[in-house]
Amino acid sequence: MTGWQHIAGPDALNLDLINRAEKLIAPYIVQTPVLESTVLNAIADAQLFFKCENLQRTGAFKFRGAMHALLNLTAEQRKQGVYTVSSGNHGAALAAAGSILDIPVQVAVPSNAPLVKKDNIANNGAEIIEIEPGMAAREAFIEEKQNQSQRIFIPPYNHPLIMAGQGTAALELVKAVPDLDALISPLGGGGLLSGTAMVGHSQNISVFGIEPELANDAYLSLQAGSIQSALPPKSICDGLLTNLGEHTFPVIQDYVNAILLVTEDEVISAMQQLWQALKIIVEPSSATVFAAVCKYPEYFQGKRLGLIISGGNVDVRRLPWPVTLLEKAE
Amino acid sequence: MTGWQHIAGPDALNLDLINRAEKLIAPYIVQTPVLESTVLNAIADAQLFFKCENLQRTGAFKFRGAMHALLNLTAEQRKQGVYTVSSGNHGAALAAAGSILDIPVQVAVPSNAPLVKKDNIANNGAEIIEIEPGMAAREAFIEEKQNQSQRIFIPPYNHPLIMAGQGTAALELVKAVPDLDALISPLGGGGLLSGTAMVGHSQNISVFGIEPELANDAYLSLQAGSIQSALPPKSICDGLLTNLGEHTFPVIQDYVNAILLVTEDEVISAMQQLWQALKIIVEPSSATVFAAVCKYPEYFQGKRLGLIISGGNVDVRRLPWPVTLLEKAE
Incomplete structure (x- = not known):
């Protein structure tokens, strides 16, 4: 990644970099909405605030x-x-x-x-x-x-400038919704989670990263104290198959409260519930956060939770649940 | 509808009523986002602004x-x-x-x-x-x-208080997006369209109502000069099967530029395009507006258009296009 030495910027992520990123990119991004659902609150027995990066330009926080x-x-x-x-x-x-x-x-x-x-x-x-x-x-x-x-x-996640940009979603969320108890983000290479974690930490908000059980490399990495690979990583969550990088790993080590795992079936069920209740297209990777909130009441029950919906790039002709054809009138 | 005489309110819709409705309901509603898509702009050859009432409480402008x-x-x-x-x-x-x-x-x-x-x-x-x-x-x-x-x-559409409430979606849209050339709304009983039309007229913005060909009662009503029924009305657009009412009809007569018709196939194709590009769940009734923009370039090409996405209440296990099963990892 020699090209990157040409770009001015700090060696590691810091909060000031995220604050400056927010101002820099503001004219170009969608200030994505924060959605709520009484139905999903009841299912999770918690108060949920969904930051909808699936409605970001190109359909993802990226x-x-x-x-x-x-x-x-x-x-x-x-x-x-x-x-x-x-x-x-x-x-x-x-x-x-x-x-x-x-x-x-x-x-x-x-x-x-x-x-x-x-x-x-x-x-x-x-x-x-x-x-x-x-x-x-x-x-x-x-x-x-x-x-x-x-x-x-321009690497996909492992650089402080990229991580800072991704952290602006959480920054917008905590500004829009006061008194959150936790921020919950999907975890692939760690770009989104590291930015989110730095924002959460600065405001005394707990931060959780969610991984598929079948691509649990970050979970293993935190246990081992060094970057591990899930071999082979595989999951319906096609955005969460990458390993951590040397920039994202230390931030996640320092500022993330826990990494929680969800199964493929839990992801699919959560994805369908999100589509039905929120009226938005959520990709499997993003459904992990709602799956985790339902699966781990010991962390989340009764809390005010900010969930990052990272993206909505799915082919709507290929879905992970059975669909029957709704007939048109003739 | 004898019950309604007990509710104070004017005999007909007027702009002041919509302005007051906006302030009254503001603490309770979702200020729904306005979404854009370069992909859809390219397909329609116009600049489209989607007012997303599918993200309203209970999934519709209602x-x-x-x-x-x-x-x-x-x-x-x-x-x-x-x-x-x-x-x-x-x-x-x-x-x-x-x-x-x-x-x-x-x-x-x-x-x-x-x-x-x-x-x-x-x-x-x-x-x-x-x-x-x-x-x-x-x-x-x-x-x-x-x-x-x-x-x-409380009737579903045929009352000035209901019509004024529905008009607030268009009011928010024209405040958020300056210099619109036209407002485009689905047309069922006319509650949404009449409120939208009064707002558009007050700002010299053209207004179009869109109906399924197979439930073209309003189109026939404007031709006849009196309220007609489509017998039997039938369409995949289950929100657009109702007749106009004596309150909605005169407003639509006076303030709507044209009623345009779309086929079932055009609705289904538009619905799929909206899901894929906007990353939101749109019900068939709401897809009519994008179908019309694509079908009638003589009205819409090159224009700045406000489209009301009226709702997102579909069963995500029943869709009007073929869906293959996306397999989870094992």
């Missing part, structure tokens, strides 16, 4: 971090353009941010990525480069790029 | 009118309680509004109403009374109720 990184580029770096490797939300977010700021964006996409994800990246104005699936092809691509181009690599 | 009616009751009337006949969004809205204001609510529900709709009414705290399906049973119930009880009947 736009905040990508935009924050691009706004920290020098004029010269902007001209060179940027690139990343992503089959999902980060690629689309970087594409949209680059398009708004007139910065050329290349996104390397594994050839087996779903068409709907590729479309989301291309529709937002990035150039797509197909690479072989897997970690080796990904790293080879980045190395070749670093050697042969002046473009800046 | 809560505005119901709350406004209840806030106009005298203390004595509040004690007597209210009732309505509804198999859908109005029943749930009245239930929730009554529950918040501590006013007893009875909702008569046709025995063939879907379970999910009955649950939505009961979950919001109303007493449910099952009646036979059909207009005759409905009118018999209301007449019996008027004779035997002091409860006030």
